[in-house]
Amino acid sequence: MHTFQARDQFFPARERFADGAQYIAGRLTRGTSGQHHAVVDPATGEEVLGYELAGAKDVDAAVAAARAAFPGWAGASPGERSDAMHRFAAELSARAEDLARAETVQCGKPIKLSREFDVPGTIDNTAFFAGAARHLQGQSAGEYDGGDHTSYVRREAIGVVGSIAPWNYPLQMAAWKVLPAIAAGNTIVLKPSELTPLTSLMFAAAATAAGIPDGVVNVVTGAGREAGEHLVGHPDVAMTSFTGSTGVGKRVAEVATATVKRLHLELGGKAPFVVFDDADLESAVHGAVAGALINTGQDCTAATRAYVQRPLYEAFVAGVADLMATVRLGDPCDPATDLGPLISHAHRDRVAGFVERARSYARVVTGGEAPEHPGAYYRPTLITGAAQDSEVVQAEIFGPVLVVLPFDSDDEGIRLANDTPYGLAASAWTHDVFRAGRATREIKAGCVWVNDHIPILSEMPHGGYKASGYGKDMSAYSFEEYTQIKHVMFDNTAVARKDWHRTIFGDR
Template identity: 65%
Template structure:
């Protein structure tokens, strides 16, 4: 009997869908279809692939409200975030890669050897196995699909089994836009079954995974058996460094927005605020006051700022971090026991640098605030983490800003802001936050193989270099 996976709205507990769980046999079938379809899709001219992606972008915009409501219901995120960030960002990403696919860069064809002409090709990798997370199901699917499709690859994607609905709808829109059958397949299944079968399948040429660092290690281990190319976007513990010359009001508002986006379920969310002592007390008081104005409630209400977390279990997990921090001596502002999957904004003050809540990814609406004295101390504390996905620095001093941008060990550093992303710029981390880039033209490098083609220009049977191997003949 086929196992059914139930998709439940975390804010309401309503059952949204029941879907058959993909098996290893389903993975094998999907990969076989993808390998056949990729040959023709990979040979399609970039302009034709771009036309399909432009139609995808237009269809996303045409179905924006439907996609936003579905995303909010399956994730519990506020409808404003879905309408104004997730859906338009996904449409823009599709449109960007439509253009980028027609303008890939490479070294000029030339005679780098006197008797030969060299040229560089960027060929599709082949069939990509993608695994997307539950926090931004639509956007993360787009980040993986659009650069892969733009460069002529086929994709078998496994969304998180608890949030597959917008990925399935996106696949339908891709088919409506003219994407050939078999080039994109969505498999709804669990990580241990469908996920591991996908990563391990010999017909998969590349794996792209977004999720926790622990699971990312498992993915890399499985993929290494082939070996095959791996792209990983993993966890984060982003520092938010406020120097004593910063615009305090801007920093406080930036901290609230950066910490609470998507309920804090964001690998780039501001989680560790390091504030230079002259501003520390005012920052703590100001952020606490702002947290108190955040409207938590029905995610479908446009007035709601903070919806539910992804599940009751996640809310309880977050509260466990907060409770243990309090037991260890930290002062907690907010942080009451969760109601269902809802968890109120929480400020943690006075935790030690080596505390669990400072070191580990909480993935909830929790901001830890710690003081620092010198600039050296602030940057050192910010970098004192195994993660390196994102960071921000707040200062009016151009030299401080320049130093922070150089020294903060992260794939993205914001100055006087935290969170904004654009399709033209890359997203990806260092250290335990993974490797490889999403978005931007740099993502095209992830999904293409560089091939050197070298052609003889002389027509001579015996080349001058032959004498280094044999003298006669």
């Protein structure tokens, strides 16, 4: 690894957030919890920004601001909301390089990933929802009982949404939470991870600069047990949306259920990567390495379990090991770097723990170690020989670790792919259209790619099966989460005594 660029020159976080790391009613403010927290660059271990965490008072203020802004924003026409969100997309475009640098500094994400994936994806999401704001669909009006009544459906905003986003994709997760909510006329209080708040705050500031009214988008940066639980349980919050681990998601559901909130959960994943014996080997090898290592494997849709039909198994393992060896670790601020650090030393140690325990029952083909460096780096790791019921196959590791297992029949490959508690994403690799069709039908996951792994689209939904949660991010399907459906019925007869009244009034 080479010399690392000075972070305050790459992105001046202290200068940008001198007024605090909370964004309430259109401005940055300081937290009132009395607890100091530091954003730490995981590539160097250096403090990027120190700030005061949000407490209950800050959550209350943000919810109050969102509640006050709700009637005006919900009452705006779809065209007015759409226009504001088109301006929002333009603001984000103008700030693209700033956003990319902030994302890299706080996450350790390679700058080329921030520039080419996170930021463009967020801008595209914003542009999509700017258009979608004008297309809130419902069943067409009609006389469904033969003529006595006319019925139609109203799709209405729910109210204040309280959302909690994770640290692995702070900017994109802010967008996935905020955009469908406000496009549908809701207002929102977002709690990003206290580890990575910078781009969420910048995202909210861009919304204000675009003319979205104060209070529509608020950000509280606090710890989960204090700020997060208070937000989820707040009586003025009508809906909770959470992305994170399945374990924390269960706690969020427990708190939200006490106040009968609508709940949207996008939880963990353990994506299978199923390679049939007619697949293109080179494509599968490259897809597996890219799919396993994106964002240093800190991705709930990352390829984590590769099942390879036995005729291709040995060649696949060798190809993946060779390609992993070419991946360049280095300064995330350097465009030549392929793989950055994990989010923290504690998380790196957690990932390393999975690998060390696996040595007793499996083979570590390559990687499996941290390089000599003060940052939270871990080498790309390939494991073979693990049993299907072993920890590295069943548990979400959330790091640059790929486990490869062989299978014989197509039935076995699909059965193994489905054999974990999770069901967020998967891929099937084959040239046979019938095999591909069967895999997409029978693999229980919210997204199944064929001959690729990872790409997402603003127009397509993202969400899972089983322990991976429920509800959809992105696409027009997300409006099902963020709107309330109301049936409206008009009498067309002007008759005082309806025919159905006889069930109450007898023969009178």
